[in-house]
Amino acid sequence: MAKTGEGVIEQIRVLLGVRRSAIKARVAVIRQIKSMLITAPEAIRSRWEGLNERCLVESLALTRPGPATGSVITATGHALRRLARRHQYLTVEITELEDELRILVGRAAPAMIARKGYGVITTATLLVTAGANPERLRSEASFAALCGASPIPASSGKTNRYRLNRGGDRQANWALHQIALVRLSNDERTRGYAARLRANGKSKKDVLRCLKRAIAREAFHLIVHPEPLPATEDLRDLRHQRGATLAQAAMSIGAEPTRLSELERGKRPNAELATAYRAWLTAA
Template identity: 70%
Template sequence: MTTTTIDRDTSNAVVAGVDTHKDTHHVAVLAAGSGARLGDLQVSATPAGYEQLLGFVASFGAIALVGIEGTNSYGAGLARYLAAADVTIREVIRPKRAQRRRGKSDPIDAYAAAQQALAEPDTLPIAKTSDGPVEQIRVLMAVRRSAMKARIAAHRQITSLLITAPDAVRTRFAHLDSDPLIDTLAATRPGPAVNSVTAATGQALRRLARRHQDLTAEIADIDAELRILTTQSAPAMLATKGFGVITTATLLITAGDNPARLRTEASFAALCGAAPIPASSGKTTRHRLNRGGDRQANWALYQIALVRLSADQRTKAYAAKLTAAGKSKKDVLRCLKRAIAREAWHLLVHPAPTPRIDDLRPLRHLRGLTLTQAAEHLGTVPARISELERGTRLNIQLANAYRDYLNAA
């Protein structure tokens, strides 16, 4: 557990708070020993401004801690700059509206941030470093998410236009669906759109189909890049049953490049919105759904739970046990998400080494076995064994079972 200690007996130790904005940042400085206000300053949100801010705070004494609002938003650049300068930083939670009864201004917010950093150095969240492969994953996932939405929108528009299209167009493509429909529409040559309604509809459908193809190619490129980055960042998680490239990337984004900042598995579960909230009263003892946290991470846990319910015997047995105890289907999924969050935290913070796989194919050839024979013995398909041997889709459980089978053959 990381503990931040502020030496209040040191007369020259100071604590700062920063209210961040798009173009400017406002910093306020307090004496660590007495909490007295020492000064405040507004600087530009540029590298020169960051240097000016650091110099201003250091002019009052040794910097014990800097609390920053929005370390992964407007304060991201400043947080990276201060972290590179070995300054201890914490993320300050923006004050609620009810706490602003005395008014609001940049100096007021900056001093409030400094006071919060001074009063709660151990409870404030440790900021993400945002300077490694997880940050690369985050920006790629942002682009992928928007591309997915745009592709879905294009497909819906194609479906809608075909419903109202002239009979000649509608009947021509009525027997097609999904990818064949997109490919056929993209290859059409309907003529100038100004000639007729039929030509205009054909042009619109072709443009939407080509947009759909372009977005599909873009998503495929991003997925290939994400697979490389997730393999580098969390090989143990990616090799664990149920964790795919997108779900692993999503959980990595939630944890950040410095997952050790999440002190316990309970804190990670709360961050993912998977920690149940007590809702007991009198003789009633129960918990309710947590609607907070990172909803993208919560979605990832849900997807992993669904995959394991369909293909993992251990998960099926656990779900059956909960069902026998009177849990509803929703309650079972919530319990599974909580258990998966616990496992994910250990995979991020204390990852186990992944098993060696480069010798599996030579060992199979040495035993004179085919992919089909190995797959039948392990209860899977030959393509899955091939992916494991080539290292394109790791699975720790399958790799260990495969090695045991080859050694015993």
């Protein structure tokens, strides 16, 4: 069965494509700004050196260099201001696209976006790869192969090993890689698993390959056989009944107050955090 281009997944696909092109355009703009500053007149070059990217763009966008036809300095100033304002416009566009994608992803795969490590863009990318009819995928192994995360035998002589798969959907492979990196940085279970692999002689690349394969397995089941999310609409009332502030609750379970606020309002679901939060709120 072929992939279909219908429904919410198709909406995600077209918006994701626009965001991708906007990201590329914004990268091109900041590169052009920095290149132009290198060859700019000394007065301009010395004025803007040492600023980080955000401050540089904001400052250049507010300049008033005078008539562009006046001199090289004013022409360069105009060019830099236009580039900075283009960068700001693209940033606003990217933010708006991500907000729209968050709504669509929450509608299409609430169980996936609620898992640790799955962001809006990585989840959207995996959903587009699976398509609107993921039941056409016969197994989690076929989805892993589609994402380029299936192991490829690379044995030689007495050495038995596997290598990274360079095939499959490279955007989906990138999404798995990002999820793996996030989990390696803040998930104890993932760190423990990686430590066991390294203790068994696995290289860093092999560890990432194994992690991506495991995440592909998890993602397949989250897409094809999603589990219901834990309820969150009553968490705020439970906290009020307990007489606790967001700061107190966050400190007790090791989370950020803003993250708990988003969870209570249903803005950013997180199954693991919701379970831990409810357990603390209902503890005697």
